[in-house]
Amino acid sequence: NAGVMQNPRHLVRRRGQEARLRCSPMKGHSHVYWYRQLPEEGLKFMVYLQKENIIDESGMPKERFSAEFPKEGPSILRIQQVVRGDSAAYFCASSPLTGWGTDTQYFGPGTRLTVL
Amino acid sequence: KNEVEQSPQNLTAQEGEFITINCSYSVGISALHWLQQHPGGGIVSLFMLSSGKKKHGRLIATINIQEKHSSLHITASHPRDSAVYICAVAASGTYKYIFGTGTRLKVLA
Numbered sequence: 001n002a003g004v005m006q007n008p009r010h011l012v013r014r015r016g017q018e019a020r021l022r023c024s025p026m027k028g029h030s031h032v033y034w035y036r037q038l039p040e041e042g043l044k045f046m047v048y049l050q051k052e053n054i055i056d057e058s059g060m061p062k063e064r065f066s067a068e069f070p071k072e073g074p075s076i077l078r079i080q081q082v083v084r085g086d087s088a089a090y091f092c093a094s095s096p097l098t099g100w101g102t103d104t105q106y107f108g109p110g111t112r113l114t115v116l
Numbered sequence: 117k118n119e120v121e122q123s124p125q126n127l128t129a130q131e132g133e134f135i136t137i138n139c140s141y142s143v144g145i146s147a148l149h150w151l152q153q154h155p156g157g158g159i160v161s162l163f164m165l166s167s168g169k170k171k172h173g174r175l176i177a178t179i180n181i182q183e184k185h186s187s188l189h190i191t192a193s194h195p196r197d198s199a200v201y202i203c204a205v206a207a208s209g210t211y212k213y214i215f216g217t218g219t220r221l222k223v224l225a
Contacts, residue, residue, distance in 0.1 A: 031211075033211075033213075035213075035215075041217065042118075042202070042216060042217040042218060043202070043204075043213070043215040044215070045212045045213060045214075048211060056211075056212070059212075089157060091159060103211075104149070104161050104164050105149075105161065105213070106161065107158070107159035107160070107161065109156075109157065109158040110157050110158065110159070112157065
């Protein structure tokens with residue numbers, strides 16, 4: 001049973017380009033969470049999605065960031081017109097159940113985004 | 117002040133030592149998780165606690181809900197335990213984790 005998959009593992013973009021980060025949850029998991037870890041900082045919640053629904057995006061920057069989890073395929077975190085401050089590790093996690101705090105969330109290996 | 121505080125921030129130990137990492141939080145929680153982040157960056161969930169104590173191999177995690185405090189203990193530490201250990205709490209009635217900034221552990225052979 002494969003774990004949470006994220007790709008790419010490393011992504012380099014120039015300022016103004018778009019970054020697309022992909023997350024495939026564990027088999028049977030229908031809840032996906034995205035977190036961002038800025039250099040020398042702790043992880044911060046960004047968004048919680050279920051299939052075809054954004055449940056909570058309160059941690060997402062208001063502009064340039066969007067997320068989706070379509071009926072088929074991986075969840076996508078999209079960052080438009082990247083800036084240097086977007087350089088960070090982006091982690092995806094998935095859980096099988098209701099998504100409330102007592103579920104264990106299984107983390108992917110992360111995507112390290114570097115903006116030049 | 118962060119809602120989740122960990123101590124110490126950095127810890128160096130000799131192989132075989134008993135290690136304790138502390139986590140204090142200021143919000144009501146439904147669960148507390150201890151995570152391990154390897155030097156390569158991947159994150160593994162070690163424990164999920166809502167009360168009491170859990171043990172897995174050389175790792176022991178405890179939580180005191182009244183005092184809003186949890187500890188992670190490593191017995192007979194080994195260099196392969198070197199990692200960042202992160203405390204994360206799920207605030208009551210929510211799925212969102214609030215993360216501590218982590219404790220960077222280095223175990224020397």
